[in-house]
Amino acid sequence: MAAPKASLYLVAPIWKGGPRGIRGLSRTVAPEGNQRKRRTVLQFLADRFYDVQALREYLLRKQVSKVHQKNRSFTYVKEQYGPYIAAAYFVLKQGGAVKFQGQEWMRPNGRGRFSLEFFKFQAVPVEAVDASGCAINYQGLDNLLALKELQSLSLQRCPHVDDWCLSRLYQLAGSLQELSLAGCPQVSERGLACLHHLQNLRRLDISDLPAVSNPGLTQILVEEMLPNCNVLGADWAQGLKLGPEEQSQDTARSIPA
Amino acid sequence: MLRRALRLGLGRGLLGRGLGTWRGDSTLDWDGKVSDIKKKIQSVLPGGAWNPLYDTSHLPPEHSDVVIVGGGVLGLSVAYWLKRLEKRRGAIQVLVVERDYTYSQASTGLSVGGIRQQFSLPENIQLSLFSVDFLRNINEYLAVVDDPPLDLQFNPSGYLLLASEKGAAIMENNVKVQRQEGAKVCLMSPEQLRNKFPWINTEGVALASYGLEDEGWFDPWCLLQGLRRKVQSMGVLFCHGEVTRFISSSNRMETASGEEVTLKRIHEVHVKMDRSLEYQPVECAIVINAAGAWSGQIAELAGIGKGPPGTLQGTKLPVEPRKRYVYLWHCPQGPGLETPFVIDSSGAYFRREGLGNNYLGSCSPTELSPQEEEPDPGNLEVDHGFFQDKVWPHLAQRVPAFETLKVRSAWAGYYDYNTFDQNGVVGPHPLVVNMYFATGFSGHGLQQAPAVGRAVAEMVLEGSFQTIDLNPFLFSRFYLGEKVQEHNII
Numbered sequence: 001m002a003a004p005k006a007s008l009y010l011v012a013p014i015w016k017g018g019p020r021g022i023r024g025l026s027r028t029v030a031p032e033g034n035q036r037k038r039r040t041v042l043q044f045l046a047d048r049f050y051d052v053q054a055l056r057e058y059l060l061r062k063q064v065s066k067v068h069q070k071n072r073s074f075t076y077v078k079e080q081y082g083p084y085i086a087a088a089y090f091v092l093k094q095g096g097a098v099k100f101q102g103q104e105w106m107r108p109n110g111r112g113r114f115s116l117e118f119f120k121f122q123a124v125p126v127e128a129v130d131a132s133g134c135a136i137n138y139q140g141l142d143n144l145l146a147l148k149e150l151q152s153l154s155l156q157r158c159p160h161v162d163d164w165c166l167s168r169l170y171q172l173a174g175s176l177q178e179l180s181l182a183g184c185p186q187v188s189e190r191g192l193a194c195l196h197h198l199q200n201l202r203r204l205d206i207s208d209l210p211a212v213s214n215p216g217l218t219q220i221l222v223e224e225m226l227p228n229c230n231v232l233g234a235d236w237a238q239g240l241k242l243g244p245e246e247q248s249q250d251t252a253r254s255i256p257a
Numbered sequence: 258m259l260r261r262a263l264r265l266g267l268g269r270g271l272l273g274r275g276l277g278t279w280r281g282d283s284t285l286d287w288d289g290k291v292s293d294i295k296k297k298i299q300s301v302l303p304g305g306a307w308n309p310l311y312d313t314s315h316l317p318p319e320h321s322d323v324v325i326v327g328g329g330v331l332g333l334s335v336a337y338w339l340k341r342l343e344k345r346r347g348a349i350q351v352l353v354v355e356r357d358y359t360y361s362q363a364s365t366g367l368s369v370g371g372i373r374q375q376f377s378l379p380e381n382i383q384l385s386l387f388s389v390d391f392l393r394n395i396n397e398y399l400a401v402v403d404d405p406p407l408d409l410q411f412n413p414s415g416y417l418l419l420a421s422e423k424g425a426a427i428m429e430n431n432v433k434v435q436r437q438e439g440a441k442v443c444l445m446s447p448e449q450l451r452n453k454f455p456w457i458n459t460e461g462v463a464l465a466s467y468g469l470e471d472e473g474w475f476d477p478w479c480l481l482q483g484l485r486r487k488v489q490s491m492g493v494l495f496c497h498g499e500v501t502r503f504i505s506s507s508n509r510m511e512t513a514s515g516e517e518v519t520l521k522r523i524h525e526v527h528v529k530m531d532r533s534l535e536y537q538p539v540e541c542a543i544v545i546n547a548a549g550a551w552s553g554q555i556a557e558l559a560g561i562g563k564g565p566p567g568t569l570q571g572t573k574l575p576v577e578p579r580k581r582y583v584y585l586w587h588c589p590q591g592p593g594l595e596t597p598f599v600i601d602s603s604g605a606y607f608r609r610e611g612l613g614n615n616y617l618g619s620c621s622p623t624e625l626s627p628q629e630e631e632p633d634p635g636n637l638e639v640d641h642g643f644f645q646d647k648v649w650p651h652l653a654q655r656v657p658a659f660e661t662l663k664v665r666s667a668w669a670g671y672y673d674y675n676t677f678d679q680n681g682v683v684g685p686h687p688l689v690v691n692m693y694f695a696t697g698f699s700g701h702g703l704q705q706a707p708a709v710g711r712a713v714a715e716m717v718l719e720g721s722f723q724t725i726d727l728n729p730f731l732f733s734r735f736y737l738g739e740k741v742q743e744h745n746i747i
Contacts, residue, residue: 046402060400064400163412164393164411164413167413167471168470189594189612190414193413193595194413194415196594214612217612225593225594
């Protein structure tokens with residue numbers, strides 16, 4: 001299954017300079033500062049017609065509810081088969097992969113189909129989940145947090161995983177040894193600060209996080225916070241190049257520690 | 258055809274005139290005139306700036322269903338929920354009157370921006386839980402088509418409350434209540450505390466409670482701007498002015514026991530424009546008092562508290578401005594990334610700010626010595642001696658690394674301090690029947706604003722609290738003398 005679209009744009013920006021001709025006389029009314037803003041035809045219409053505006057608001061709500069729909073928990077499966085099966089079903093449905101203890105990795109095929117034979121592993125705990133590129137959000141994480149034997153969790157490139165999600169991972173503190181957050185567009189250093197609960201962590205991947213302001217410094221601080229953990233991430237010198245004066249005193253501090 | 262002929266004629270006319278003596282001159286002039294005329298036409302067209310009569314676009318409307326006094330985060334939240342819960346789109350017209358458009362003195366922007374569930378009252382915990390849900394889904398609640406998503410900068414680092422021997426039993430009880438309400442809080446012994454946060458000196462600490470989820474701090478300015486943007490897109494009107502007068506009518510009534518009461522109803526609000534003597538009477542059905550630290554004055558304007566003492570008429574709104582300082586300091590050896598929002602048993606508090614070993618914190622004056630040392634709330638000047646004498650000793654005692662620190666900056670802000678019981682006032686006034694309060698939160702108004710806004714909107718639209726029962730926070734408790742005591746006020 002292909003990674004879900006991360007974009008929140010409702011329409012492709014077609015016919016960029018178009019509205020300028022239509023606007024005609026009203027051009028002076030529009031603020032000059034908005035010239036740089038990308039304006040689409042739909043945006044222009046939404047500014048002037050309530051119907052279009054309401055339609056666009058409706059579409060926006062629809063998009064949000066779609067993510068919610070994907071992240072609802074499978075209460076029936078959970079009641080019938082227990083938390084492991086429910087979590088595995090949830091992850092496979094999203095297009096991720098699951099590994100039961102002592103079993104092979106299970107993944108859906110190219111069309112997103114998967115066999116339901118894992119329903120017999122009711123008593124077998126799930127030890128690894130690879131949810132790379134899935135549309136998991138705060139609510140969807142509920143399913144995974146029930147896995148008390150989870151050792152490895154990969155949330156690479158998940159568009160809806162944010163700092164709020166990271167603040168809930170403390171529930172897995174007892175077992176989690178490997179965590180990968182590489183490429184999550186919404187994870188920042190504020191969320192990484194909550195990972196201090198995960199003292200059993202041996203390997204943490206925080207590379208390629210666009211929302212982190214100082215990747216190098218953040219990595220150093222995370223390493224300091226989790227002394228037993230091997231933190232993969234940006235090269236620590238990366239942040240230094242951005243602002244040499246600013247960074248130098250902070251790195252100087254971490255050396256004696 | 259006609260156009261071509263016209264153009265031809267015009268061209269010829271130009272040409273003809275051009276053949277005269279002042280050729281160059283006239284063409285230049287003509288060009289200037291054309292653009293002049295164009296501008297004139299543009300401004301005269303509907304929606305243009307030119308108006309032959311007196312321009313009143315800066316004045317608020319003459320009628321508005323609801324007038325919200327105070328455009329801070331509470332006022333905007335009430336406006337948001339009123340518009341969201343209205344039965345039909347555009348059914349209610351809402352006007353927000355804000356005196357200080359730069360929000361230079363507003364408590365919203367000057368606050369530390371913390372949110373926690375570690376209160377002792379179930380109502381406060383519920384309010385916080387609702388608000389944290391709002392903040393988590395802020396981009397769904399406050400989504401505006403075509404505007405970029407809000408970046409709330411929420412730091413989910415949790416709150417760490419420390420209790421001395423004396424406060425340990427109360428803390429245990431509080432945590433029990435918090436867990437019942439659904440907050441994720443754990444208790445820690447000094448031993449556990451030392452293991453988890455080695456930089457804390459646990460001397461004098463008997464018990465600590467630590468919020469695991471949904472607690473931390475965020476950017477209040479972002480919430481304010483997000484609410485403003487959304488509320489504006491929903492059709493709420495803003496006005497830059499000050500409420501100077503309420504015009505109300507009163508009628509006498511008799512209660513079942515034979516007592517006479519005077520019920521008042523506000524009909525008009527006079528909004529004085531900023532830096533001008535001009536004012537506009539706004540006819541309204543409901544007034545919402547969300548003026549924060551100054552809501553006591555607004556209540557007085559409406560005649561609340563003007564009566565013989567001891568009666569309901571003579572009961573004032575006990576909300577007054579109190580000045581609180583916040584200091585920002587740098588400490589190279591200070592605690593690291595895992596630092597939560599720490600609240601010491603002495604009342605001093607601090608939190609991490611950014612990554613560069615900067616910390617932010619202070620102490621509430623009343624926590625140390627009651628009443629007499631309250632700073633003058635007339636201005637927002639910072640007393641640096643207060644940090645030296647009152648805050649630093651406690652901080653350095655709790656976190657030894659803070660013995661060497663350097664204060665980088667400081668500011669002061671107002672608390673809308675409820676002198677009666679330090680809790681919010683929500684809901685209608687019993688005598689001035691169409692004035693609703695959303696004020697008096699004594700420093701936790703920001704974190705509870707989304708929920709309080711909803712509660713007030715429900716009260717206005719439905720006549721009762723629907724989501725969270727806030728009946729203990731009604732105004733009548735001041736008259737009845739029923740304090741709702743909150744133990745965790747910082």
